[in-house]
Amino acid sequence: DGQVTVKDASGNTVAVKDLGGCKYSFVMPATKFSVEACFVEAAKPGADFADVAVNAWYKDAVDYVVQKGLMSGTGEKTFSPEAPMTRAMLMTVLARYAGEDTSGGATWYEKGMAWAVANGVSDGSNPAGNITREQLVTMLYRYAGSPQTSGSLAAFADADAVSAYAVQAMQWAVEQGIITGTTATTITPKGSATRAQVAMILMRFCQGRDA
Numbered sequence: 001d002g003q004v005t006v007k008d009a010s011g012n013t014v015a016v017k018d019l020g021g022c023k024y025s026f027v028m029p030a031t032k033f034s035v036e037a038c039f040v041e042a043a044k045p046g047a048d049f050a051d052v053a054v055n056a057w058y059k060d061a062v063d064y065v066v067q068k069g070l071m072s073g074t075g076e077k078t079f080s081p082e083a084p085m086t087r088a089m090l091m092t093v094l095a096r097y098a099g100e101d102t103s104g105g106a107t108w109y110e111k112g113m114a115w116a117v118a119n120g121v122s123d124g125s126n127p128a129g130n131i132t133r134e135q136l137v138t139m140l141y142r143y144a145g146s147p148q149t150s151g152s153l154a155a156f157a158d159a160d161a162v163s164a165y166a167v168q169a170m171q172w173a174v175e176q177g178i179i180t181g182t183t184a185t186t187i188t189p190k191g192s193a194t195r196a197q198v199a200m201i202l203m204r205f206c207q208g209r210d211a
Contacts (some may be wrong), residue, residue: 049079056081058196061203070096070202071195081196088127090136091116093202094143119143134166134189136198137179140205141169151175156187163189178204 052062062079065071070093074080092112095102098119102112109127116122121142141147151171153159162170170189173179179201182188193201 048077049073050077052079052081056196058200061199062196064203064206065093065199068097068206070206071199074195079195081199082194084130084192085136085195085198086127087122087125087129087131087135088113090131090139090198091122091124091127093198094121094139097206098143130192131198132190133179133187133193133197134162134170136193136201137173138166138169140178140201141172144172144205144209147172149175153187155185156181157185158187158189161189162187173201176204176208178208 049062052059056062058081062071062081066073071089074083088109092102092109095112095115098115100111100115102109102115105111113122113124113127116139117124121139146168149168149172151174153162153167153171153174166189170179170187174187179187182191
């Protein structure tokens, strides 16, 4: 758990009471105090899932997306890293990343899907379908504003399998280091993206935008 330290202008530590939920209270010092010190956000704990090993290649990514509130577990102690991700899940994740409140609605994904359609990220079709790797990067590409790219898929023997609508998105994702091949020579565009893969791709995408 994170800690918050408050000091007055003389450098004396002020007692802070932890109220839980990253909220704290303290008695206002009589002298001036550091505003910056008072508003340090406590670090959120990392994800603790029984099915995510500490040495798994996706462990840091799972911690990242959970701490950011982009993804959550499939159970109290499970993340299901090898399970497929649905299109509705990604629409909801991106809506959350954009700062939208996705709670409520007739279905758990209604608001996320509505946001995705309104912002040109997805057409909202087949929300229950498993998202493919090319669909995943296409949604991210559209979210990013469909930037120009000089990326190439020449290194991948299955580049011709990329759907026409996803070519530029896949080139961009490769150029930006957001997606890598499933092997040294394959990109597997129509393969279903697992939750672990999505977590890793989301982390790279978000960190690239925050850099």
